[in-house]
Structure formats: C-alpha cells, structure tokens
Amino acid sequence: xxxxxxxxxxxxxxxxxxxxxxxxxxxxxxxxxxxxxxxxxxxxxxxxxxxxxxxxxxxxxxxxxxxxxxxxxxxxxxxxxxxxxxxxxxxxxxxxxxxxxxxxxxxxxxxxxxxxxxxxxxxxxxxxxxxxxxxxxxxxxxxxxxxxxxxxxxxxxxxxxxxxxxxxxxxxxxxxxxxxxxxxxxxxxxxxxxxxxxxxxxxxxxxxxxxxxxxxxxxxxxxxxxxxxxxxxxxxxxxxxxxxxxxxxxxxxxxxxxxxxxxxxxxxxxxxxxxxxxxxxxxxxxxxxxxxxxxxxxxxxxxxxxxxxxxxxxxxxxxxxxxxxxxxxxxxxxxxxxxxxxxxxxxxxxxxxxxxxxxxxxxxxxxxxxxxxxxxxxxxxxxxxxxxxxxxxxxxxxxxxxxxxxxxxxxxxxxxxxxxxxxxxxxxxxxxxxxxxxxxxxxxxxxxxxxxxxxxxxxxxxxxxxxxxxxxxx
Ligand code: ADP
Numbered sequence: 001x002x003x004x005x006x007x008x009x010x011x012x013x014x015x016x017x018x019x020x021x022x023x024x025x026x027x028x029x030x031x032x033x034x035x036x037x038x039x040x041x042x043x044x045x046x047x048x049x050x051x052x053x054x055x056x057x058x059x060x061x062x063x064x065x066x067x068x069x070x071x072x073x074x075x076x077x078x079x080x081x082x083x084x085x086x087x088x089x090x091x092x093x094x095x096x097x098x099x100x101x102x103x104x105x106x107x108x109x110x111x112x113x114x115x116x117x118x119x120x121x122x123x124x125x126x127x128x129x130x131x132x133x134x135x136x137x138x139x140x141x142x143x144x145x146x147x148x149x150x151x152x153x154x155x156x157x158x159x160x161x162x163x164x165x166x167x168x169x170x171x172x173x174x175x176x177x178x179x180x181x182x183x184x185x186x187x188x189x190x191x192x193x194x195x196x197x198x199x200x201x202x203x204x205x206x207x208x209x210x211x212x213x214x215x216x217x218x219x220x221x222x223x224x225x226x227x228x229x230x231x232x233x234x235x236x237x238x239x240x241x242x243x244x245x246x247x248x249x250x251x252x253x254x255x256x257x258x259x260x261x262x263x264x265x266x267x268x269x270x271x272x273x274x275x276x277x278x279x280x281x282x283x284x285x286x287x288x289x290x291x292x293x294x295x296x297x298x299x300x301x302x303x304x305x306x307x308x309x310x311x312x313x314x315x316x317x318x319x320x321x322x323x324x325x326x327x328x329x330x331x332x333x334x335x336x337x338x339x340x341x342x343x344x345x346x347x348x349x350x351x352x353x354x355x356x357x358x359x360x361x362x363x364x365x366x367x368x369x370x371x372x373x374x375x376x377x378x379x380x381x382x383x384x385x386x387x388x389x390x391x392x393x394x395x396x397x398x399x400x401x402x403x404x405x406x407x408x409x410x411x412x413x414x415x416x417x418x419x420x421x422x423x424x425x426x427x428x429x430x431x432x433x434x435x436x437x438x439x440x441x442x443x444x445x446x447x448x449x450x451x452x453x454x455x456x457x458x459x460x461x462x463x464x465x466x467x468x469x470x471x472x473x474x
Pocket of ligand 1: 373377378381382405407408409410418437438439440441464
C-alpha cells in the first residue's frame with residue numbers, strides 16, 4: 001500500500017494531477033489532524049461536564065430527600081420520597097433511604113426491582129458498547145442527612161462510576177461527530193475542486209508554451225503565444241518565449257543572409273580572377289600589369305572577407321582576453337586617423353579631433369580596432385568633400401568618444417540592426433562599398449568586454465554619430 005502510494009507521488013505526472021493530488025493530500029491530513037484534535041478536546045471537556053453534572057444531580061437528590069422531612073413532627077412525606085426516588089431512578093440513580101434507627105424509609109429496588117435491573121443493564125451495555133476499554137461499573141455511595149445538626153437519615157445512591165452518559169448525551173456526541181465528519185468531507189471535496197481548477201489555470205498556459213516551444217524547435221519561428229495570462233510569472237514566461245522566437249527568427253534570417261552574402265561575396269571576385277586567368281592561359285589576354293593588379297585586387301577582397309570572419313570567430317571564442325594598460329584616447333585617435341590619410345585626401349574629406357588627453361584603462365590594440373572600424377565606415381559612407389569629427393570628453397568615471405560624419409546616414413528601420421553581425425544596410429549599396437557587415441559587431445564585442453556601451457544615431461543624407469562610453473578604470 002505505502003510503496004504504491006509513494007510510486008504514485010514520485011512518478012512523473014502532469015502538473016494538474018500532481019497539484020490536485022498534493023492539495024488533496026494536504027487537506028486530507030489537515031482535516032484528519034483537526035478532527036482528531038477537536039474530538040479528543042471535545043470528549044475531554046464533555047467528560048468533565050458530565051462528572052460535574054452528576055455531582056449536582058446527587059446533591060439535588062439529597063436536598064430533595066432532606067426537604068421531605070418534617071423536623072417538628074419528626075415524620076417523612078412518604079409520597080414525595082417515592083416521587084424523588086422514582087425520578088432519580090429514571091435519571092440512572094438507585095436510591096435507598098434509611099431512618100436514624102436504620103429502618104428502611106424508601107428503596108428503589110423494593111419499589112420496582114425490574115425497572116432498576118433494566119436501567120442498570122441499559123447503562124452498562126451502552127457504556128460498554130461506546131467505551132469497550134473503560135472499566136466502569138455500578139458503585140454505591142452513602143450520605144448522612146442532617147437537619148439543625150440532628151441526623152435524620154442515611155441515603156445510599158448507586159450509579160455507574162466514574163460517569164455515565166444518558167441517551168441525550170449519546171445523541172449529542174453522535175451529532176457532533178457527524179457534523180465534524182461532514183464538514184471535513186465537504187472541505188476535502190471543496191479543496192479538490194479548487195485545486196483542480198487552480199491546477200488547470202496553471203497547467204494550460206504551460207502546456208501551450210511547451211507546445212509552441214516544440215514548434216519553434218522544429219524551425220517554425222513565426223509561432224507566437226497570444227493567450228493572455230493573469231499569473232504574472234507565467235505571463236513573463238510567455239513573453240520571454242515570444243522574445244526568444246523573435247530573436248531566433250532574426251538570427252535565422254541573418255544566418256540565411258550571411259550564407260547568401262558570403263557565397264556572393266566570394267563568387268564575384270573568384271569568377272573574375274578565374275576568367276581573367278583563363279583568358280591569359282588561353283592567350284586571349286596579354287598578362288599586362290593592369291590585368292594582374294586587377295586579379296590581385298579581387299584576391300585582396302577575398303582575403304579581407306576571410307580576415308573579417310576570422311576576427312569575429314576570435315571574438316566569439318568566449319575568451320576575449322584583454323591586455324589592459326593606461327591608454328590615451330586622444331593619442332590613439334590621432335594615430336588611427338592618420339592611417340586613413342590617403343582615403344581622406346582622395347575623397348577630399350575634412351577630418352578633425354576635438355578634446356584633450358583622456359586616459360582609460362583598456363586594451364590599446366582592441367580599442368584601436370574599434371576606432372579603425374568606426375572611422376573606416378565614416379570614410380566609406382561620407383561623400384567626397386564631407387566632414388568627419390572625432391570628439392573626446394569625460395563624465396564622472398566614464399570617457400566619451402564620438403565619431404560624427406555628414407555622410408549618407410542609415411535609415412531608421414535599419415539602425416537597430418547595424419551592430420548585428422553581417423548586417424548591412426541597403427545591401428546592394430554596400431556591396432559596392434566593399435563592406436561585409438562585421439565591423440560594428442566587432443566594435444560592440446570589444447566595447448562590451450571593456451564594460452562600456454556603444455550607440456548610434458543617424459539621419460539619412462544628414463550623417464551618423466557613433467558614441468562609445470568606456471569606464472576610465474577597471
Ligand atoms: P560594413 O563592413 O558593411 O561597413 P559594419 O558592421 O561596419 O559593416 O556596418 C554595418 C552597416 O552599418 C553598414 O553596412 C552600413 O550600411 C551601416 N553603417 C555603418 N557606419 C555607417 C556610417 N558612418 N554611415 C552610414 N552607414 C553606416
């Protein structure tokens with residue numbers, strides 16, 4: 001019995017069954033404990049009450065007998081004595097009254113022997129039936145009656161000791177037990193019903209979430225949980241699963257685009273190089289320095305893409321180890337900008353740096369990579385004759401570095417995605433510009449690893465502003 005019950009509780013079951021079972025079990029235990037405790041308590045109190053009541057009944061019998069004595073005439077009212085004795089007999093007391101000379105004044109057994117026997121049998125049987133372990137029995141007690149200090153009689157009272165219950169008492173106890181059992185059963189049924197409803201309310205959204213999550217795991221990222229929930233934790237869970245589906249969907253779209261982009265990026269220069277070399281081998285083309293350098297350029301594009309991919313893979317290898325030293329952002333910006341001198345001159349751009357020495361505790365080569373990526377974008381996406389401005393400032397424990405340009409800008413619907421890897425705004429435009437959509441993802445990885453943030457603001461045809469916030473220490 002017990003192992004199978006344990007098995008019932010330990011086997012994996014639905015939340016609804018488990019909750020209902022647990023609630024029913026808790027309520028069952030509570031009802032059982034309350035019933036036992038209240039039963040013991042009520043019985044004990046009732047026992048005390050009965051003993052007290054029997055004491056009062058004995059006193060009342062003695063007082064009534066006493067009242068039947070006439071001290072002046074020294075006589076007894078025999079008729080009333082009989083009434084008192086018979087009344088006591090119906091209450092379960094066998095009374096015998098003796099005068100001062102030990103003469104019999106009234107005897108219940110003499111009066112009605114069969115009624116006395118019947119009463120004793122009834123009480124013994126009922127008490128035995130109810131309390132089989134209690135050793136109750138009929139016992140006799142003697143009381144001396146006096147009036148004005150003068151002995152007038154001796155009364156012997158025989159009753160079931162230490163106490164006995166009348167039919168009314170039994171009825172009262174039975175009704176009480178019935179009410180207790182009834183209310184216990186009612187609370188148990190109510191608890192099971194409430195538990196079942198509660199369990200249903202809890203398990204339904206979880207079941208729906210699990211089913212949608214399963215569909216997501218098969219690649220259906222369009223699926224969403226639209227059912228509203230009034231339990232905040234479950235509502236949070238469904239919202240998180242929806243967000244997860246959003247981000248998985250975006251990642252999937254990006255992955256597909258990456259595959260297409262990488263394939264395209266590689267195919268174009270590879271086809272060019274292949275046709276050029278083929279033509280030269282077949283003698284259709286002379287291998288002139290111009291043609292060879294065109295092949296070289298195409299190979300350069302492939303190398304750039306491969307090195308970008310490599311760069312990102314290194315960032316991803318979770319252990320982006322930073323070799324931190326004291327770095328002056330002003331000096332670093334000047335050095336990095338000077339690397340773009342040729343491009344800047346070719347596009348006739350105006351580039352400037354505003355700000356003073358600004359030291360941060362950072363990995364110099366990584367921060368240089370950040371600046372290179374942002375500045376190369378600024379140079380790439382600014383039209384000839386445009387302006388690029390680097391600004392350095394500080395606020396409390398942070399260093400602020402902003403790179404602004406008045407270039408082509410980024411459409412608002414594309415702006416939230418530019419830090420995602422392989423994301424390129426208006427793809428066709430960028431293919432011409434030679435971008436691969438990796439630069440800003442690398443920027444974000446490095447800045448985040450330093451405990452900083454990077455944000456972009458932009459307006460189409462007006463320009464863009466990239467702001468990096470880096471903690472000065474740690
Ligand atoms: P890419 O190698 O294509 O430049 P990035 O990750 O560096 O990749 O940038 C992502 C996209 O953000 C770019 O394709 C470009 O569309 C946009 N972008 C980044 N910087 C600028 C900028 N200064 N002006 C306009 N567009 C920009």
